[in-house]
Amino acid sequence: MINILVIGPSWIGDMMMSHSLYRTIKSQYPEAVIDVMAPDWCRSLLLRMPEVNKGLLLPFKHGELALKKRFYLGKFLQKNGLYDRAYILPNSFKSALVPFFAKIKRRIGWRGEMRYGLLNDIRVLDKSKFPLMVERYIALAYDQPVHSSNLLPKPLLWPRLKVEENEKRLLMQQFILPNDKLIIGFCPGAEFGPAKCWPYYYYALLAEQLIYEGYQVILLGAKKERKIGQAIIQTLSNTTHSHCSNLIGHTKLEEAVILISLCTAIVSNDSGLMHIAAALNCPIVALYGPSSPNFTPPLSNKTRIIHLSSHYDNIRTGNTKDGYHQSMINILPKLVYQELNTLLYSIK
Incomplete structure (x- = not known):
């Protein structure tokens, strides 16, 4: 079993596209348990994604650094030893802090905003090689870096929500x-x-x-x-x-x-x-x-x-x-x- 933490996006559209990442991870690792940390207002979307185990509250305002709060949240996660790897989807410096403070063994994301050290599996994005945002999310699912959307296995797993x-x-x-x-x-x-x-x-x-x-x-x-x-x-x-x-x-x-x-x-x-x-x-x-x-x-x-x-x-x-x-x-x-x-x- 692989326990995964995802630091999710803050916008509805981006959150929806991130579902393709979760679907792709589960297609490779069916036993993976995926928890997604996101703002409260969009966590209800995560409940409609079968691949997501839990929607965790990201308790920070948009744009707020809140360094001390992020430190204590990371230490709480570290103490409980919940996660083997983390995917950090926003490109900001602050979004990578909680997994870093939690000392999650593998922290994966695009280089973004000066995140050397915070991420230890850092991918360098050539935007011309990944024209679609959803392709950039999906590319992170693979253990070996994918350098072009043309190399992603097809068909891509698009977002799909469930409604009863x-x-x-x-x-x-x-x-x-x-x-x-x-x-x-x-x-x-x-x-x-x-x-x-x-x-x-x-x-x-x-x-x-x-x-x-x-x-x-x-x-x-x-x-x-x-x-x-x-x-x-x-x-x-x-x-x-x-x-x-x-x-x-x-x-x-x-x-x-x-x-x-x-x-x-x-x-x-x-x-x-x-x-x-x-x-x-x-x-x-x-x-x-x-x-x-x-x-x-x-x-x-x-x-x-x-x-x-x-x-x-x-x-x-x-x-x-x-x-x-x-x-x-x-x-x-x-x-x-x-x-x-x-x-x-x-x-x-």
């Missing part, structure tokens, strides 16, 4: 969703801010069309994105309000996962919820603007990606009065509707 049927039934009742309609989910927010968001008025136009065709639309997102949902609802005509459920800010993350699993398809910005939808194998129309699908695409074969390259691509912040990025404004609802229909037809 009884969970779906309970949430259908809890959020009063109709049993007689197919559900299309919209994820109109993004952690990065409005620059990565498709305009709310475009989402409203698309919702009107889908509701007219008999779909139920649900809006999903975090509390800080509530204004987006409200703006979409306010833009809808009175006759369509009842067929669009604004659940933004009204669900826990684990509930959002189950609700996405209920959807016939998802329309989403480049966001954590998009990566969750991919891990649930839910059909996705993914909308990209200033970020690149060549680095963090949704890892699913049921995907249509819209990314209109333009001279605005090198601008990372919104350049309109609403904070939207021009490349997102250029994606018209008619195109998204066409791609959604093509996607749904292709999976029938």
Whole structure:
């Protein structure tokens, strides 16, 4: 048996992609016991990854050094002698401290932020050889360094979350969703801010069309994105309000996962919820603007990606009065509707 500690990422999308590492480790070492240390708000995702034994609390604020706390946490792990090896996925100096203080025998990660000494199995990343973030995670699973994504065994093991049927039934009742309609989910927010968001008025136009065709639309997102949902609802005509459920800010993350699993398809910005939808194998129309699908695409074969390259691509912040990025404004609802229909037809 190999006992493994993973220092996990802090963002939803990165956490989802890290599941490929856990799956790859288990494919090589079926007896491995994998515990993942992560922020409290995303530990619920780990419970849906069969390869993960425990989701441990990473008790530090984002960006906090907390050297003394990390030292005592490491010494606690050392005293209990729980782990044979550690994988450190963030590239920061501080993320490697706990496994170092715990004196875990083998500490694996990319070189990152001056981590010589903290890591004793240090890999040097040539970004051009690993264009996808998920490939960089997977490459760490192998005992011998892999120097190119072309050398990774295929097929890659993409993230896959589990949701039980009884969970779906309970949430259908809890959020009063109709049993007689197919559900299309919209994820109109993004952690990065409005620059990565498709305009709310475009989402409203698309919702009107889908509701007219008999779909139920649900809006999903975090509390800080509530204004987006409200703006979409306010833009809808009175006759369509009842067929669009604004659940933004009204669900826990684990509930959002189950609700996405209920959807016939998802329309989403480049966001954590998009990566969750991919891990649930839910059909996705993914909308990209200033970020690149060549680095963090949704890892699913049921995907249509819209990314209109333009001279605005090198601008990372919104350049309109609403904070939207021009490349997102250029994606018209008619195109998204066409791609959604093509996607749904292709999976029938």
